[in-house]
Amino acid sequence: MPHATLPTPNLQALILCGPGISLNTFTSNPSDLPKALLPVANRPMVWYPLNWLYRTGITDITLITPPESAGPLESALATNPALTALKVRPEVLAPRHLLQTTGTGELLRLPEVQACVRGDFVVVPCDFVCEVEGTRVLQQWMTLNPLSSSTSMGQKKRKGGMAIFYPTHGLEGISTKKDESDFLATVPIAKPAVPAPAGSLREGVEEVVLNMPTDTLNDKVEEGKGFLRLRQSLMERHGRVKMRMKHRDAGVYFFPFWVKAFAARNEKFDSISEDLLGWWAKAGWQEGLGEKLGLREVLEGEAKGEEMESPEAEDEIDVTQLSSTKVSWPSSSQQPAPPFASRVGPLAPPSHSPLTIPPLLAYIQPAAESSIPLIRRVDTTPQLLTISLHLAKTQPPSLAHDSKIHPSATLEQQARVSQEDCLVGENVKLGFRSNVKESVIGANCEIGRNVRLTRCLLMEGCVVGDGVVMSGCVVGRRARVEGMKGAATEFATRAGEKKGKAPADDNEDERTKLTDCEVAPNYVVEAGTEAKGEKLMGFDTEGGEDLGMEGEDEDAED
């Protein structure tokens, strides 16, 4: 059932299943549970990019993961009901030298990955959750690029790339102050002669001229003594530069084939987002930078490998030339300077033809007050929670579950689950008088009696004891949260006698109460624990010394 309205794009996808550094409460043991398999609204995280790609019509998918995570990933692909329900069979590639700490740019240079890329490709992170149909983004990438490397205006036009950026602000319930953001500067692309149809993403597509994470921006500002120093050549080339401070790179990139060679050439590219995109974007306007990055060789020397790139699109037809709706004047940005508007300095003209850098486009989702389709990366625990809850609540068509409360779940008497904003997985048992609001409960969880859960995410197989009160918590796989045994039984009997709430009040202090906590997988929270904003982890795991201490919210990012 691919919903692709376009012919199969002949693209290949790489899903990068890296370590979840900011999710280390749950991913400290990547050989057991890699980040890609963390449940987001009761589905493994990697299901979302797989599903997204599948609906885009891309079936040639490779999961790239460090060797130690390959095992669990493969077995999950074979057994997990959500993953097996997908009709795609992605391959798992575990390059030997891929470590948990390897940067994404370096990853592209690994020989295994280089061998694996055979044509235009799309890179997707495993934590990418997106309600925007991939076909719509892909459509923009395809229409804004020459179909084949056609020769128009005497010059070979190369395909450009496309990235996706989403707003991190202004989304109620999802945005938090701490959301990581990137600094992005873009320029508008030439308006089409025929206005884009309503609903097209064309309005949001712009060309990237600068791109860096906010941390790098802060460094630069510090370097410039409180000022961001923009080169004048940027303003010379582009009259209208829009800078966004609150958008984030979704990590999804549509790349033409030549990017493979580009990445391979430049040893210093550490990450795709910051380095590869950053330098590419800069090369578009900074004189001579393209040459320095070896783009001339990459773009021009590739002619011989062209057959390999796109075997069937060999007709040298420039489709834009055939169009009857083309704009008659040449596009302004490449126009040779007319006498009065010369922007060319008194430099000697370059001896060889100027290097045209293919544009790096980006679909930038506009921020709006009203609800917009979700595009997010789930790479922190708060994100994991809010996205899961958001999905449980809204159930967008492409990501909907068959049933919000799985038929195999058993609810005891007077157990209450608010239907509209909860998700309950298979074989979940909900105890007597338990109350679940705005929560996601994974498969095989056992919830005791009189438990109150608000805004919680429970992964598979959790056990929650009687009388536990939790709100805003994320509980790892097979963790136990013990309730007050005595109080619970007592309460149970009393409750059986229909005596109302009095006992609960008595034992209010002794109940297990967790607020805004993270509970590591397999961890046992002892009865009577009261905690707020903590990470509850075992001693044997990383960061164990911090048990019961404040959570490390600001994890070091690579």
Next chain:
Amino acid sequence: MAPKAKKGANAQKSKGAEEEREEPLQAVVFADSFETRFAPFTLERPRCLLPLANTPLVEYTLEFLANAGVEEVILYCGNHTDQVEEYLKHSKWTRDTAPFSLEIIRSDARSVGDAMRDLDQKQLITGDFICVYGDVVANIQMEAALAAHRTRREKNKKAIMTMVLREAGDFHRTKSQNIRPVFVVDPATERCVHYEQMRPRETPRLDIAEEVLKEHVEVEVREDLIDCGIDICTPEVLAQYTDNFDWQVPRRGFLYGVLKDYETNQLTVHTHITSEGYAARVKNLLSYDAISKDVVSRWTYPLCPDVNMLSDQLYQLQKGNVYQEDGIVLARSSVINRKSVLGKATSVGSESVISNSIIGRRCVIGKRVKIDGAYIWDDARIGDDANIKKAIIANEASVGKKCHIQAGALISYGVSIAEGTTVTGSSRITRAKRQRRQSKDQTAEGPTNPKIVGEGGAGYEMEVDEDEDDLVETLLSGDIYNMRKLSLSADSISTLDSEDEDEDLEDSSKRRSSRSESFASIGSDESGDTRRKATDFHHEAAASIVDALQKNDDVNNIQLELQALKLASNAEDKQVRRAVAVALMKRIAGLVESGMAPKDAVAKTVPPNQLLITRCVTTDKEEYSEQVEFLLYMQTDLLHRQQGDKILLFACNTLAHKDLVEAEGFEQWWEDPRSSATDELQAVRKDTKQLVDVLVGDDDDDEDEDDDSE
């Protein structure tokens, strides 16, 4: 109440406008741009009366204001006020049918800032007003901008100004080559958060402050905007100008200052960016050429020749954007090509070819003449076989037979070029000569230079140093190679320029220009980097001294602070001197305005703070130039202060009394031509004459005599 509007559209607009507010919409027009870009033509006529497509520039501006629904226009005239007054008296704008009331203010303001301060003092402005230059050609609709301004104003009293900017592509022909204004705008609030004038090769980086990045979700860096100086201002703007006495120009001074002081004042400046309509300023000859073409190509409709803005015009549009008036005599074999304008009673001889050119009235063009891209104003005579490229030939000029006028040449009023002469592209030929000692409007006939105009011609080449602009922009040159060549040398020229910013007092008699001109140069938008730093320093230093004086700070602290500032901005002694002089005078003037007698005010200010003066003005050596400079700074600052003459007298008295300035210093100052360059300067120092006479007469007994000399 607005008089009955002439056009239907106007009536509608003003009616609609009246419903919204009670006060009439006012506009301030600066007919003088306080620059000398149009020299030599502006030696004899004001810029706003120069013809653009055979219609005076001011007509375009007033027409634009009429369309915007303005009901009161205040027109500021600088030089040649008589001519402007005379012209407007006979124009349709002063008749009963005019859409607005017109008030002409004679002013000796030397910058927009001065005019604004003057305006604030006169209290002519009652509400929000539109502020434009007298050289704006625009047909953009102002309703939306005005409405946006008003809604913003209702919400936030601190939104003091809205700049109306026209979106243009990356390229357009009125784009300046040397100065590129860059606006950083927050698109959500349309607030301008940063402004910079970029100069190619000189300012390699655009610095955006950290706060801008932190406080805004997104900002746009716009370099593709045409800024033609149309601002919608609130009265608060005037107050700001008054508070900041050294702001001279709306962008470099005012906007920059307001943005800089955002933290303290919270005042915001907004932009209204429109993508429809035409807007441009005839800033220099380059834009004169570009805008003329736009007018002829009808981009500025309805401001086109065939609309006949002047009542006696009768232009008709013909095929290929050729506009002709009645009574034109065209020889049968002459050819008028596309995009040309010919005024009444002009005759063109046989086999002449005219293309892309604008020719005024009553011109006589001989036989076999080739004119391409030229601007020929009224009553000019072109001899047979002349070849004229892109040049400007002003009224009553005559070009002899077989002359060759190359592209870029400027031939001013009444110049006559003798037969067979070749005029090169870089010439500016005039007959007028500015009279320095006299009022600036008066000119005298300059000596004829036969090398330039040929034997029997009349006119001489204007000295380049009289024009303080970058050559590149001034020259009317369509040739790209020419442009490039020039822009190579532009660096050296502009560095020369920027150095003489404060050196105008340090005299090099050859380059010397009158004080008023040099003010214009500081004020001009074209100030270079060095120059900017200098004005920044001056602004900061003077402001901090005045502050400290007001607070009665210890003089040692003030001196320390000043020294620190001087070191920090690497300022020269001369700048410090200027800052001290200006600050002291400002403080004194402030006291005088608050009701204190000038004598007491001086006594209260100068003696306690004489350390400041001794530190920057040396008296030990046999060298008096510093003292002279200090006095000059004082004198020029006091020009427009209340009771400036009295203050000068008492200040000089005190300085002499305390031996801060020696008698020789006074003597040299008195004799220095700069101190008597204009009537105003003379008026200010008139009272001090006696004192100086006494001092010079016997410098030993000065103390006894001073008090009597009053």
